[in-house]
Amino acid sequence: MRxxxxxxxLGLALASVPALAACSGDGGKETAGPETGASxxxxxxxxxxxxxxxxxxxxxTIMLPLNIAETPPDTVEKEIERLTNTELTYQFFPAxxxxxxxxxxxxxxxxxxxTYLKNQATFLIMKDAIREGQFWEIGPYLGEFANLSxxxxxxxxxxxxxxxxxxxYVGRPLARQGMIYRKDWADKLGLKAPETVDELxxxxxxxxxxxxxxxxxxxxxxxxxxxxxxxxxxxxxASWFATPNNWGEKDGKLLPEFMFPEYExxxxxxxxxxxxxxxxxxxxxxxxxxxxxxFTSGKAGIYIGSMQDVNSLQKxxxxxxxxxxxxxHALIKGPSGQATTWSIPGYNNVVLFPKSAIKDEAELxxxxxFFDKLMTSEVATTMFWGVEGVHYEKVDGKAKELDDKERIExxxxxxxxxxxxxxxxxxxxxxxxxxxxxxxxxxxIVENEKIAIHDPTAALDSPTYTSExxxxxxxxxxxxxxxxxxxxxxxGFQAMVDDWAKRGGSKIIEEFNAxxxx
Amino acid sequence: MxxxxxxxxxxxxxLPMKAGRRGELWRRLRRNxxxxxxxxxxxxxxxxxxxxxxxGLVISFQDFKPYKGIADSPWVGFxxxxxxFTEPDFLQILGNTLILFGMNLLFFFPVPIxxxxxxxxxxxxxxxxxxxxxxxxxxxxxxxIIASISYVMLTMDGGIVNELIAxxxxxxxxxxxxxxxxxxxxxxxxxxxxxxxxxxxYMAAIASVDVEQYEAARxxxxxxxxxxxxxxxPAIRGVIVVLLILKIGDVLELxxxxxxxxxxxxxxxxxxxxxxxxxxxxxxxxxxxxxxxIGFFKSFIGLLLVMLANRLARKMGxxxxx
Numbered sequence: 001m002r003x004x005x006x007x008x009x010l011g012l013a014l015a016s017v018p019a020l021a022a023c024s025g026d027g028g029k030e031t032a033g034p035e036t037g038a039s040x041x042x043x044x045x046x047x048x049x050x051x052x053x054x055x056x057x058x059x060x061t062i063m064l065p066l067n068i069a070e071t072p073p074d075t076v077e078k079e080i081e082r083l084t085n086t087e088l089t090y091q092f093f094p095a096x097x098x099x100x101x102x103x104x105x106x107x108x109x110x111x112x113x114x115t116y117l118k119n120q121a122t123f124l125i126m127k128d129a130i131r132e133g134q135f136w137e138i139g140p141y142l143g144e145f146a147n148l149s150x151x152x153x154x155x156x157x158x159x160x161x162x163x164x165x166x167x168x169y170v171g172r173p174l175a176r177q178g179m180i181y182r183k184d185w186a187d188k189l190g191l192k193a194p195e196t197v198d199e200l201x202x203x204x205x206x207x208x209x210x211x212x213x214x215x216x217x218x219x220x221x222x223x224x225x226x227x228x229x230x231x232x233x234x235x236x237x238a239s240w241f242a243t244p245n246n247w248g249e250k251d252g253k254l255l256p257e258f259m260f261p262e263y264e265x266x267x268x269x270x271x272x273x274x275x276x277x278x279x280x281x282x283x284x285x286x287x288x289x290x291x292x293x294x295f296t297s298g299k300a301g302i303y304i305g306s307m308q309d310v311n312s313l314q315k316x317x318x319x320x321x322x323x324x325x326x327x328x329h330a331l332i333k334g335p336s337g338q339a340t341t342w343s344i345p346g347y348n349n350v351v352l353f354p355k356s357a358i359k360d361e362a363e364l365x366x367x368x369x370f371f372d373k374l375m376t377s378e379v380a381t382t383m384f385w386g387v388e389g390v391h392y393e394k395v396d397g398k399a400k401e402l403d404d405k406e407r408i409e410x411x412x413x414x415x416x417x418x419x420x421x422x423x424x425x426x427x428x429x430x431x432x433x434x435x436x437x438x439x440x441x442x443x444x445i446v447e448n449e450k451i452a453i454h455d456p457t458a459a460l461d462s463p464t465y466t467s468e469x470x471x472x473x474x475x476x477x478x479x480x481x482x483x484x485x486x487x488x489x490x491x492g493f494q495a496m497v498d499d500w501a502k503r504g505g506s507k508i509i510e511e512f513n514a515x516x517x518x
Numbered sequence: 519m520x521x522x523x524x525x526x527x528x529x530x531x532x533l534p535m536k537a538g539r540r541g542e543l544w545r546r547l548r549r550n551x552x553x554x555x556x557x558x559x560x561x562x563x564x565x566x567x568x569x570x571x572x573x574g575l576v577i578s579f580q581d582f583k584p585y586k587g588i589a590d591s592p593w594v595g596f597x598x599x600x601x602x603f604t605e606p607d608f609l610q611i612l613g614n615t616l617i618l619f620g621m622n623l624l625f626f627f628p629v630p631i632x633x634x635x636x637x638x639x640x641x642x643x644x645x646x647x648x649x650x651x652x653x654x655x656x657x658x659x660x661x662x663i664i665a666s667i668s669y670v671m672l673t674m675d676g677g678i679v680n681e682l683i684a685x686x687x688x689x690x691x692x693x694x695x696x697x698x699x700x701x702x703x704x705x706x707x708x709x710x711x712x713x714x715x716x717x718x719x720y721m722a723a724i725a726s727v728d729v730e731q732y733e734a735a736r737x738x739x740x741x742x743x744x745x746x747x748x749x750x751x752p753a754i755r756g757v758i759v760v761l762l763i764l765k766i767g768d769v770l771e772l773x774x775x776x777x778x779x780x781x782x783x784x785x786x787x788x789x790x791x792x793x794x795x796x797x798x799x800x801x802x803x804x805x806x807x808x809x810x811x812i813g814f815f816k817s818f819i820g821l822l823l824v825m826l827a828n829r830l831a832r833k834m835g836x837x838x839x840x
């Protein structure tokens with residue numbers, strides 16, 4: 001019956017009325033079982049046992065999103081249990097519908113002791129509930145745990161709510177972005193890796209006009225971009241122009257990036273690229289798949305985004321162009337002569353500890369002790385890389401994945417995504433790379449961090465931003481694309497920024513400034 | 519069984535007079551009990567999945583918080599409806615939705631009927647069946663695939679359509695980004711995907727037309743076209759009207775996925791419809807109450823239009839759906 005109740009809750013949640021699960025009449029439950037079971041059958045949620053037992057010290061139930069199709073087998077889980085002396089219950093739920101599951105569990109008070117969110121956006125939304133005291137504040141306890149104290153203070157600050165810490169974070173490199181380009185084309189045309197944005201422009205131009213693939217036809221372009229201002233090329237190029245990261249300071253006041261002249265300079269740069277035909281003309285409608293295709297088919301020579309994409313891009317590119325050579329590059333200087341880039345807040349996801357499942361301080365400490373053990377080299381490595389000899393092998397003190405990639409994906413990926421901290425803090429083995437361009441990329445990522453511009457609002461709150469920010473951001477996104485396509489000019493862009501301010505933007509500015517003053 | 523009947527009979531006697539009608543009802547229920555058992559699953563389906571969730575509409579009058587549930591979330595009256603109606607783009611979004619719906623009705627709705635009539639005239643059955651199967655197939659493709667195919671064909675960066683246009687010496691057309699091309703593109707994709715599937719029901723209706731009528735018409739010298747006009751079409755009129763009303767009921771179900779895939783910054787002016795707006799303004803930021811309010815409003819319009827269409831159908835002498 002428990003199973004059908006969970007299914008019933010889920011079924012209703014899918015009907016976008018999550019709260020009903022809490023108040024559903026008892027009448028329908030028995031009869032509804034089989035039917036709802038069928039509709040909810042897509043979610044492999046049935047492994048979940050609703051209320052975790054709390055008597056036994058080392059029993060911990062963990063709820064987390066799963067980015068692959070199948071629930072992983074317990075190969076890795078068993079190993080972690082052995083190493084940490086715990087009895088773990090992992091409840092994986094598909095990432096696509098994870099938010100609904102979170103809300104349904106929340107409404108029914110059945111969140112387990114350890115609750116992962118999905119990403120930064122869900123964290124933003126959950127802040128409301130955190131303020132209402134639904135989760136344990138863990139800040140005061142961190143000092144008691146040697147390994148947890150290693151977590152980076154700057155990133156912990158980014159995850160604080162009203163100055164208090166409630167969560168542990170899943171770390172990500174701060175600044176992975178840069179360019180991936182066709183080294184063979186550049187060599188052929190006698191171009192070196194661009195040091196400034198002007199040289200980048202020159203490269204895109206010559207990749208388009210000088211027939212770098214040597215087939216005598218004008219069938220190449222410089223840059224391949226897509227319909228994403230953040231993870232596409234735009235934000236990275238903007239950061240090379242020294243545009244603030246989301247928000248910046250002008251005369252002591254926080255203002256959004258698009259109110260800075262550097263943002264406009266970036267739009268002009270992109271407009272010139274497009275007008276000249278040095279990039280794909282339809283980039284405002286190009287998906288990531290189509291963007292990657294432009295690069296891997298040998299049509300485009302520059303890709304700007306996460307440099308860690310180089311492995312997959314290179315792999316697909318040599319299938320089409322066997323003698324292609326790629327390299328990665330970053331640290332590009334803007335007009336000011338200074339190299340700058342942007343950084344993410346340093347985390348990808350957070351873990352929360354619901355008061356509904358963790359009854360007292362003693363139990364909380366037991367759960368935190370588990371996470372403390374997770375941050376030791378052996379356990380962290382197991383969680384991230386799997387079991388030695390089964391999923392990875394040690395080469396030069398680094399971890400090299402074994403050949404059965406599908407098995408690694410199936411058995412390790414689910415756990416890998418939930419490891420807190422980052423290699424520097426949790427001691428996991430570093431990755432062993434063979435691709436030259438990727439090794440270069442990893443070096444550049446370290447360099448990037450030193451020159452990164454941080455988002456000053458990462459730890460600040462604005463209620464208007466939480467409720468309407470994304471919708472308002474669409475206005476700016478539209479205006480930016482329209483400007484780059486020449487549909488509107490400077491005045492038109494300003495008008496749309498004014499519109500943004502009028503519809504709630506000025507309230508966001510006020511709220512962020514007030515939050516910072518606190 | 520025997521036993522059950524006797525008790526029921528006894529009950530009937532113990533409740534004289536007043537229970538006369540109830541007794542009658544009871545008897546009928548019992549006589550057709552298997553029929554009632556058979557509709558039970560359907561009834562339950564509607565109760566559980568269509569009626570019970572309606573209770574959730576109350577959250578459109580609350581500031582709903584998942585962890586508080588419906589019982590404890592604060593009531594805010596019409597706040598969310600006010601936000602919707604004062605949204606600067608509200609009229610534009612509603613307009614876009616209605617225009618797309620109108621185009622759907624005008625350009626898409628007749629296509630399956632015409633196709634079915636054409637197919638019905640085909641005498642070589644192998645050819646007919648092959649064509650039928652071929653035009654069904656797109657129905658099984660997801661919008662993601664259709665949107666990708668369109669992208670590959672229409673892009674200015676080497677798409678075949680634009681290459682052809684350029685080959686014949688014309689200016690390339692920015693199909694994917696221009697507001698002018700969004701609606702034609704949407705309708706053509708809908709027709710391509712759904713027209714074949716839509717013919718099934720009409721083909722069935724046409725198949726049930728009495729053959730003797732055609733024979734009689736031929737005797738009277740009616741040509742093919744006359745036969746279609748005076749026999750086939752009137753015969754399937756009822757089906758057409760019912761489908762039309764049902765279609766109108768779906769007025770605002772233009773396919774979130776489909777529109778969202780075609781939507782971009784450059785064509786938002788014409789492409790933002792209520793469904794995509796709910797997504798960006800409501801669901802993506804977990805504004806449950808606001809999303810519910812928009813959904814409520816949408817359903818309300820749908821209901822109005824169905825009632826209107828039904829009344830029209832009755833005026834025209836058809837049965838309608840209720």
